[in-house]
Amino acid sequence: MKVAKLAFGGAIALALGGCFTMHETKPVQVQLTDAPKGSDVKVSLSGFEATVTEYTSIYGYQTYYVDGGPSWGRHGRRGWHGGHYETATTETLIPKVSKTGMFLQRAKNMLEDRGFLLRVSPTDYNVEVTFEGPFVSDDERSVEWAWMLCSVLSAEYSVQNWNAKLRIYDNKTGRVVFTRDYSQKYDNVAWSPLFFIGLSGYTRNSHNYMQSWCLTALTDRAMADATAFLSSTCAQKK
Numbered sequence: 001m002k003v004a005k006l007a008f009g010g011a012i013a014l015a016l017g018g019c020f021t022m023h024e025t026k027p028v029q030v031q032l033t034d035a036p037k038g039s040d041v042k043v044s045l046s047g048f049e050a051t052v053t054e055y056t057s058i059y060g061y062q063t064y065y066v067d068g069g070p071s072w073g074r075h076g077r078r079g080w081h082g083g084h085y086e087t088a089t090t091e092t093l094i095p096k097v098s099k100t101g102m103f104l105q106r107a108k109n110m111l112e113d114r115g116f117l118l119r120v121s122p123t124d125y126n127v128e129v130t131f132e133g134p135f136v137s138d139d140e141r142s143v144e145w146a147w148m149l150c151s152v153l154s155a156e157y158s159v160q161n162w163n164a165k166l167r168i169y170d171n172k173t174g175r176v177v178f179t180r181d182y183s184q185k186y187d188n189v190a191w192s193p194l195f196f197i198g199l200s201g202y203t204r205n206s207h208n209y210m211q212s213w214c215l216t217a218l219t220d221r222a223m224a225d226a227t228a229f230l231s232s233t234c235a236q237k238k
Contacts, residue, residue, distance in 0.1 A: 019202040022155065023189040030224035035115035036235040043116045043230065044123040044171075047130045048104035050186045050215055052208050054096050060220075102212075103131075103219045110223045116230065119201035125177075125230060126169040129222050131215055133162035134207075146175040147189060158205035164218040168226060182221055184214045 034040045106130070108118055140159045147157035161183065168178040188204050203209050 019192040033227040033231045042123040047128045075185040134160040160210040162214040166222040186213045
């Protein structure tokens with residue numbers, strides 16, 4: 001009986017301390033186009049630059065003095081006992097910003113999987129994608145505060161917006177032959193009965209997660225348009 005009560009209590013505590021996603025932007029679905037059969041379309045890639053922030057924990061120790069308090073003797077006499085020193089472990093998070101090539105590699109894999117050649121030179125076309133962001137509008141800031149206040153600090157709304165620009169160059173002439181602009185938004189609402197405790201391990205509202213979500217979607221959308229354009233253009237030249 002005691003074991004059952006302990007298990008039930010532990011389940012309740014786990015549920016109260018957990019965090020739940022109430023809303024999240026749906027994944028982007030794209031359709032890639034294969035390279036035209038019988039044609040060797042040689043492509044190079046540039047851009048796709050992004051940075052990620054990682055945190056390194058530095059642990060140390062801090063000694064502090066704890067004041068004494070009043071004490072009472074056997075005959076009701078009030079006294080004061082002395083303080084003492086205590087030592088506690090401290091943790092400092094050191095941010096480290098570094099470049100990531102994950103989106104460039106993702107674009108390479110997508111093109112090669114569709115039959116485009118990236119390891120042959122000279123190339124026929126250069127596909128360039130540049131990212132800009134993150135952006136959060138004033139209205140979105142207001143929504144963040146509204147969720148927090150109206151939920152009595154039990155829910156959090158998080159959002160990021162990113163832009164991307166696709167440019168395709170004809171390497172023989174140097175001219176831009178295709179261009180397109182994109183914008184991508186990611187947002188989510190997380191809820192926990194124990195707000196600060198529940199959200200402490202939630203990662204979908206972190207900068208890195210939201211950035212990765214948006215830039216992955218932008219990469220996929222740009223490659224869908226790039227493969228469609230290159231396949232159509234090269235097929236017409238045959």
